[in-house]
Amino acid sequence: MRISTNLMFQRGLDSLQRSESALYKVQQQLTRQTKILSPSDDPIANSQVMNLNNALAQNEQFMRNSTSLEANLRQSEANLDGVNSGLQRARELAVGVVNGSYSADDRKAVAKELRAIEKQLVDQANARDAQGEYMFAGFQSRKEPMQYDASTQSYQYVSDQGARNIQLTPNLKLAANEPGSKPFANVSQRVDINVESGQNLVGELRVSNREQFTDFTEQQQSNGNPRDFNISFDGAGNYSIDDTSGNNLASGAITDGKISFNGMDITLAEDASPSASDTIQISNGEPIGRNPITLVSDLAAALEGKGTNGQWEDEASWALDDLNKAMDNVVGTQADIGARMNVMESARTQLRDADVVNQTARAELADVDYNEAVTELVKNETLYQASQQVFSRINQLSLFDYVQ
Amino acid sequence: MASFDLLTKGQTAVLAHQRALAITGQNINNINNPDYVRERAEYVSNPFGGLRGVESRRMIDEYIVGQLNRSHMDVAFQNGKLDQAEPLDSLLGNTESSINSAVTSFFNSVQDANNDPSSLTNRQVVISEAEGLMTRMSDFSRYLNDQENIVNERVRDSVQQINTLSKNIAELNNELKFGSSNVKGFDANSLRNQRDQQLEELSKLVSFDVVKSDSDAVQVNLKNGVPLVLKDGRYNMITANSQPDTGRVEIQIESTNSSDPTKFYLKPDQLGSALGGYMDYRDNQLLPAQRRIGQMALRIADTMNSQNQKGMDLDNQLGQKLFDLSSTPVRALDFEENTGNANINVGLLEGNSAKLTSDNLLITKTGADTFTVQAADNQGRAIKNAPEVTISTAGNPSAIAVEEYGVELTSANFSAASDGDKFLAKPVEDIAGDIGVAISRPEDLALAKPVRVSDDLENQGSANIELESINGTSNFFDAAGKTLADGAPTGVAVDAVNSDGTFDVTLSRKNGSDITLTGLSDLKNLAQQANDQAAANGNPAPFAGSPLDYDISINGQPAAGDSYSIEYNTDGFDDNRNGEAFTELQQNAQLRRSSADSDDANMTFAEGYSRVVSDIGSYVQQTRSRRDAAQAIEAQTQAMYEAKSGVNLEEEAANLIQFERAYNAAARIITVAQRTFDSLLNAVG
Numbered sequence A: 001m002r003i004s005t006n007l008m009f010q011r012g013l014d015s016l017q018r019s020e021s022a023l024y025k026v027q028q029q030l031t032r033q034t035k036i037l038s039p040s041d042d043p044i045a046n047s048q049v050m051n052l053n054n055a056l057a058q059n060e061q062f063m064r065n066s067t068s069l070e071a072n073l074r075q076s077e078a079n080l081d082g083v084n085s086g087l088q089r090a091r092e093l094a095v096g097v098v099n100g101s102y103s104a105d106d107r108k109a110v111a112k113e114l115r116a117i118e119k120q121l122v123d124q125a126n127a128r129d130a131q132g133e134y135m136f137a138g139f140q141s142r143k144e145p146m147q148y149d150a151s152t153q154s155y156q157y158v159s160d161q162g163a164r165n166i167q168l169t170p171n172l173k174l175a176a177n178e179p180g181s182k183p184f185a186n187v188s189q190r191v192d193i194n195v196e197s198g199q200n201l202v203g204e205l206r207v208s209n210r211e212q213f214t215d216f217t218e219q220q221q222s223n224g225n226p227r228d229f230n231i232s233f234d235g236a237g238n239y240s241i242d243d244t245s246g247n248n249l250a251s252g253a254i255t256d257g258k259i260s261f262n263g264m265d266i267t268l269a270e271d272a273s274p275s276a277s278d279t280i281q282i283s284n285g286e287p288i289g290r291n292p293i294t295l296v297s298d299l300a301a302a303l304e305g306k307g308t309n310g311q312w313e314d315e316a317s318w319a320l321d322d323l324n325k326a327m328d329n330v331v332g333t334q335a336d337i338g339a340r341m342n343v344m345e346s347a348r349t350q351l352r353d354a355d356v357v358n359q360t361a362r363a364e365l366a367d368v369d370y371n372e373a374v375t376e377l378v379k380n381e382t383l384y385q386a387s388q389q390v391f392s393r394i395n396q397l398s399l400f401d402y403v404q
Numbered sequence B: 001m002a003s004f005d006l007l008t009k010g011q012t013a014v015l016a017h018q019r020a021l022a023i024t025g026q027n028i029n030n031i032n033n034p035d036y037v038r039e040r041a042e043y044v045s046n047p048f049g050g051l052r053g054v055e056s057r058r059m060i061d062e063y064i065v066g067q068l069n070r071s072h073m074d075v076a077f078q079n080g081k082l083d084q085a086e087p088l089d090s091l092l093g094n095t096e097s098s099i100n101s102a103v104t105s106f107f108n109s110v111q112d113a114n115n116d117p118s119s120l121t122n123r124q125v126v127i128s129e130a131e132g133l134m135t136r137m138s139d140f141s142r143y144l145n146d147q148e149n150i151v152n153e154r155v156r157d158s159v160q161q162i163n164t165l166s167k168n169i170a171e172l173n174n175e176l177k178f179g180s181s182n183v184k185g186f187d188a189n190s191l192r193n194q195r196d197q198q199l200e201e202l203s204k205l206v207s208f209d210v211v212k213s214d215s216d217a218v219q220v221n222l223k224n225g226v227p228l229v230l231k232d233g234r235y236n237m238i239t240a241n242s243q244p245d246t247g248r249v250e251i252q253i254e255s256t257n258s259s260d261p262t263k264f265y266l267k268p269d270q271l272g273s274a275l276g277g278y279m280d281y282r283d284n285q286l287l288p289a290q291r292r293i294g295q296m297a298l299r300i301a302d303t304m305n306s307q308n309q310k311g312m313d314l315d316n317q318l319g320q321k322l323f324d325l326s327s328t329p330v331r332a333l334d335f336e337e338n339t340g341n342a343n344i345n346v347g348l349l350e351g352n353s354a355k356l357t358s359d360n361l362l363i364t365k366t367g368a369d370t371f372t373v374q375a376a377d378n379q380g381r382a383i384k385n386a387p388e389v390t391i392s393t394a395g396n397p398s399a400i401a402v403e404e405y406g407v408e409l410t411s412a413n414f415s416a417a418s419d420g421d422k423f424l425a426k427p428v429e430d431i432a433g434d435i436g437v438a439i440s441r442p443e444d445l446a447l448a449k450p451v452r453v454s455d456d457l458e459n460q461g462s463a464n465i466e467l468e469s470i471n472g473t474s475n476f477f478d479a480a481g482k483t484l485a486d487g488a489p490t491g492v493a494v495d496a497v498n499s500d501g502t503f504d505v506t507l508s509r510k511n512g513s514d515i516t517l518t519g520l521s522d523l524k525n526l527a528q529q530a531n532d533q534a535a536a537n538g539n540p541a542p543f544a545g546s547p548l549d550y551d552i553s554i555n556g557q558p559a560a561g562d563s564y565s566i567e568y569n570t571d572g573f574d575d576n577r578n579g580e581a582f583t584e585l586q587q588n589a590q591l592r593r594s595s596a597d598s599d600d601a602n603m604t605f606a607e608g609y610s611r612v613v614s615d616i617g618s619y620v621q622q623t624r625s626r627r628d629a630a631q632a633i634e635a636q637t638q639a640m641y642e643a644k645s646g647v648n649l650e651e652e653a654a655n656l657i658q659f660e661r662a663y664n665a666a667a668r669i670i671t672v673a674q675r676t677f678d679s680l681l682n683a684v685g
Helices: A005-032 A043-099 A104-125 A210-222 A292-303 A311-366 A370-396 B002-032 B062-093 B099-115 B120-182 B188-203 B273-309 B526-536 B577-587 B605-645 B649-684
Strands: A146-149 A154-157 A165-169 A172-175 A188-190 A193-197 A202-207 A229-233 A238-243 A248-253 A258-261 A264-268 A279-284 A288-290 B039-045 B051-058 B208-212 B218-222 B227-229 B236-241 B250-255 B263-266 B345-348 B360-367 B370-376 B389-392 B399-402 B407-410 B422-425 B451-455 B464-467 B489-497 B503-509 B512-520 B552-555 B563-568 B601-603
Touching (some): A043 A104, A043 A165, A043 B099, A154 A288, A165 B577, A172 A311, A188 A311, B002 B051, B062 B120, B062 B188, B062 B208, B062 B273, B062 B605, B099 B120, B099 B273, B099 B577, B120 B218, B120 B236, B120 B273, B227 B236, B273 B605, B464 B563, B512 B526
Antiparallel strands (some): A165 A172, A188 A288, A202 A264, A229 A279, A238 A248, B208 B218, B236 B250, B250 B263, B503 B512
C-alpha cells in the first residue's frame, strides 16, 4: 500500500500519544491507589464499591453507637451496685434489730445509719450522667425521678417507663437506660394507722398480717366505703367494729384483752376495761406502695419511735422480706443490663467481622495490585521508548539526502 | 520535415517535462498542506500519435472521501457525547464530596443525636448536616446546569459554523459550475480541494450525504433528506430554536432564498456528528441526571418533613417542617400552538409524594373541565406505558392533587385553557437549589414521639401496653395547648378477664365519656376495635381519623383491675423514638424508579444516587469504546485516503530526477534539432 509522508508522521505521533496516555493512566492508578479512577472504568464494580462503602460507613456509625451504649450501661450498672450495697447494709441492720436485744438508744443509733442509707439511695436513684441528665428517669430526663411526697411521707417515682433505644445493627436495637420503675419498683404496701381517740384504752397495736390488713383496706376503698373504723364496746367484754359510714365489719368477744381484726391485733391497756361509751377510733391512710427507699425510711422512722408501740418489731421483720425482694429487683435489673452488654459485645463482633468481609471485597474490586501495576508501568515505559526510537529513525530517512 | 518535426517534438517535450516538473514542485510545496490532494503528471497522447502534453490529474477517490467523512461524523458524534460526559463522570468518581457521602453523614448525625436526644450539640450538628446536604445537592444541580449552558453554547456555535460552511460550499459550487467552463487556466483543482476541505469540516459538525452531479456542483443533504446546500448555489440555514421553552436549544432548518421560509424541525437523533452528540448527551444523560437529583432532593425533604411533624421537639411542641418547599413549584410551559391562556403551576404533593417520578409531565386539556396528566420525555411526548391520569377541574378549584405522580397542580384559572392545549411541566428539574432549611434552632428537631404510654405500677398481670406507630397529628393532638386533644384515648383499664379467655376493657378519652368493650379476643389496636364495634352497631365512631393518629395494644396477659395510661409526652426529652423513625428513612425505599407502569417507590436514596453514577459511568464506558472503534476505522480510512491522495516525498524526489533527466533529454533534442538545421544551412551555403 502506498504510504504518504504525512501518514508516516501521523502514525508515529499516534503511537507516541497512545503510549503516553497508557503511562499516564498507570501513574494515576498507582498514586490514587485504585483501579477505578472514574465510574466509567468499571461501572458495575464501581456501583458495588459504592454499596460496600455505604455498608462500611454504616457499621462505623453503629460502632460509635455501641460506645455510647456501653458508657450508659456501665454507668447504670455501677450505680445499681451502689444501691445494692446500700440495701445489703440495711438488711444487716434489720437482722440485728430482729435478732438482737437493742435498747431504745441502740435502736435510735441504727435509725441514724438507716437515714444515711436512705439518703444514699435517693442520691443514687437521682443520679445524673455526664451530660447532666437523670439516668433512671425514663424519658423525662431533666426532672428528678424520685421525689418526696409529703402527703404520703414517702419517696415516689414520678417519671415514666420510657427507654431510649440505641441501634447496633440494621435490625438490633438495645435499650440504653433503665426507667427507675424497674430497680426501684414497689415491693410491698403500707397503711398508716392512727389511733384517733381512745388512746388510753390501747396498750399495743400491731399488724401481724399486713397483707390481710392492706387487702381489707383496699377492699373498703374499691367498695366505696371509708377506710376508717371505730371499735365500740358493750361493756360486757364484747366489741363491735364498724366503719365510719356505719357498716358493721366485725364483732366478737374480747379474748385475753386482745382484739384481732383482719390482721390487726389490738392489745388493750392493762388496766383498761372498756365501757359501753368507750370507742377507739382508728384511721387508716390509703395503701401506699413502698419502694426500697420508702421501706428503709419507714424502718428508720419506726426505730426512731414513731408509729404505734411495738410497731418497730413488725417493721423490722417486714423489712427483711421487703429488702430481699428489693435486692432481687436490683440484681434482676443488673442482670438485664449484663445481658444487654453481652448482646452488644456479640453485635460488635458481628460488625467487625462484617467490616473485614466488606473491606476485603472492596479491595478485590478496586484496589491496585502493585505487582500488576508496576509491571504495566515498565511495559508501557518500554513501549514509549521504543516508539520514540522508531519515530526518530524512520523520519531521518529521506531520498533527498541521497540525490544531489 | 524531419527537422521541424524534431523541433516541434522537442518543444512539446520540453514544455511537457517542464509542466511535469512544475506539478512535482507543487506537490512538494504542499507537503504540509492538509487540504492538498496530490496531483499526478499525466502524459497525454496526441490522437494522431505522439505526445500532446502533460495534464495534472487530481488523485482522489470520491468513495474513500465519502467514507472518511462518514468516519469523521462517527468519531465526532462519540466525542460530542464524551465532551461533557467525561467531566461529569470524573466528578461523580470523587467519592469524598459526593451526594452519597453527604446523605450518609446526615443520617449518621441523626444517629448521634439519637444516642443523646437532649444534647443540643448533637442536634445542632444534624441541622448543619441537613443544610450541608441540601447545599451539596444544589451545587451539583448547578454544575449540571452549567454543563447544559455549555452544551447549548456549543450547539449554537456549531450551528453558526455550519451555516458559514454551507455558505462557503454554495459559493464554491457556483464558482466551479460557472468558472470551469468560462475561464481558461482556472485552477479548478484548488477550488475542489477547498470544497472538499469545507465538507470535511462540516462532517465534524453534522451528518450529511453528498450527491454529485455532472456539473461539478454538489448537493449536501441532511440525514432526514432536507437539503443543506443545493446544486444551483443556494443553501439553507439552520437555526437553534426551541419549543416549548426557549431555554433549551433545538435545531430548525429554514430556507433563505424564498420569501416564505418553511420550517422543518430536525429531531436530535437525525443530526449525527458533534451536534447530534451534544444533544444525545444532553437529552439522554444530562437532563435525566438533573431530574433524578431533583427527585431525590424533594423526596428527602418531604419524608423528613413528614417524619418531623409526627414527633415532639424540645419545646414540648409538635414538630414543624425541617425543609421549606415553598419555592419549589414550577410553572408548566405552554406549547406554542396553545390557544388558551391558563397558567398552571406544578409542585410537590407534600406528605404524599412517594410516587414522584423523575420524568417531566405532560398536561393536556381533553374536554370541558378535564385534563390528563402523563409522564413525558424531554420533547414533551408522552412516555409509553406511563399511566395516564384524568383529573377534573369542575367547580374551578385552585389546587388538584395527582397522587399517581406525587404532585399537585395549582392554577387561578384552569378554565382559561382551551381544548387541546398542552403544557409541559418539569417539577424535578433543577429544583435542589430551591429547597431551603426551615429550622435553625436545635430544639426544633423532633426526636421524641408526642405520646408516651405506661403500665400502672400496681398492676398484677404481666402485660405491657405498646404504642402503635404515629400516623399523623391532626385529630388526637392539641398543638397549641401542647397536649392531647379532646377525644383522644388516654387510658385502658382491664375490667375483667372472662373464663373463655376474652377480655372486657374500658377505654378512657380526654374530656369524653369512657368506652366499654366486652368480649374482646385480643387486645391489639384497641381504638380501632372501638371504632369497628361502633360501626357494627350503627353508631358514630368514637375516635376520629382514618388512619387513627395513634393506637394502643396490650401485649401479654393482663389481670382484672390492671390499668394503663396514655399521656402527652411532656418533658420527654430523652425519648428518641421519632429519631429512630428518621434513621429508618435511609433504609426504606423512597424513590420511584420509573414512570412506566404504576411503580411505587422502590429504591432507597443510596440506590437512587448509585443509579445516576452508574448510568453515567456505563454511558461513558460504552461511548469510549465506540469512539475508540470509530477512531480505529477513521485511522484506517485516513490511511486509505493518504495512500491515494497523500504526497510522498520519496516519490516526488524520484519523480524530480526522472523529469529532470527527461527535461535534459528533451532540451538536447532541441539542441540537436538546431544543430541539424545549422548543418543543413551550412551544407546549403
